[in-house]
Amino acid sequence: METFDWQTWVILPIIVFVARFIDVALGTVRIIFTSRGKRHLAPILGFVEVFIWVSIIAQITRGANNFVSYFAYAAGFAAGNYLGMYIENKLAIGTLVVRAIVPEEVAASLAAALKENGFGVTTVSGMGSQGPVKLLYTIVLRKELPQVAETIKSVSPKAFFTVEELRSAEHGIFHPATQQSATPFGMFSKRKSK
Numbered sequence: 509m510e511t512f513d514w515q516t517w518v519i520l521p522i523i524v525f526v527a528r529f530i531d532v533a534l535g536t537v538r539i540i541f542t543s544r545g546k547r548h549l550a551p552i553l554g555f556v557e558v559f560i561w562v563s564i565i566a567q568i569t570r571g572a573n574n575f576v577s578y579f580a581y582a583a584g585f586a587a588g589n590y591l592g593m594y595i596e597n598k599l600a601i602g603t604l605v606v607r608a609i610v611p612e613e614v615a616a617s618l619a620a621a622l623k624e625n626g627f628g629v630t631t632v633s634g635m636g637s638q639g640p641v642k643l644l645y646t647i648v649l650r651k652e653l654p655q656v657a658e659t660i661k662s663v664s665p666k667a668f669f670t671v672e673e674l675r676s677a678e679h680g681i682f683h684p685a686t687q688q689s690a691t692p693f694g695m696f697s698k699r700k701s702k
Contacts, residue, residue, distance in 0.1 A: 521580035524564055528584025529591065531560040536592020544602045545675055600651035603677060608644045608660050608669040609634070615642030618663040622646055625659055626683045647677050 538553035568577060610618055612633075619629045622644070632643040648656050653671065660667050 516574060517576055521574075521576045524568065524577050525580035525584040525587075527560050527564045528581050529588045531557050531564065532585050532588025533591040533595065534560070536589055537595055540592075540596045540601070544673070546601070600649065602650045603674040604648050604650055604653060605672045605674045606646050606648055606653070606656050606660075606669060607672070608664075608667050609636065609641050610644065610664045610667045612640045612642055614664045614667070615644060618660065618667070619644055621659050621663050622656070625655065627652075627656065628680055628682060647674060647680065648683060652683060 534553050534557040538550050538557060541553065542550040564581070568581065608618065615631060619631055622629045627646045627648060630645040632645070634641050634643050646656065657669070660669055
């Protein structure tokens with residue numbers, strides 16, 4: 509009677525899963541850092557990611573050639589993607605441009621509310637499908653987005669607003685949290701506060 513091979517069927521697949529899980533999570537965060545201009549963090553994550561990946565491939569080609577190891581590899585990839593996105597969401601790295609389009613009569617109160625909360629605001633006149641509108645622009649950190657969205661909704665519940673990623677900004681009025689958080693990454697070279 510053959511004994512169960514714990515090494516091949518349990519231990520190695522667990523190692524493959526954990527390594528792939530960490531590898532892909534790091535890769536996801538690295539890609540996000542790269543797209544957001546965090547050039548000094550991305551290479552470090554890339555080094556660790558590739559080192560883990562090479563180690564996994566070596567293990568699989570050496571002895572983890574069974575369906576359980578293959579399943580563990582695929583499951584680690586899927587779970588690693590989820591973890592990477594979760595980490596990125598918790599870190600809330602990045603700067604955003606928030607653009608609100610509101611009726612002219614609401615624009616002054618919304619601009620005042622945003623300024624009261626420490627956000628710089630630029631207002632532009634425009635013409636919407638139902639008449640004159642104002643476009644309000646503000647630059648915020650991703651972690652400040654809920655506060656800005658809540659301010660917009662409280663002043664103008666039916667306001668149309670969009671959010672876009674911003675690579676860099678300088679020479680403006682930035683929320684105090686934006687100045688402090690952005691400084692280590694060199695996001696804003698010259699800052700002016702209220």
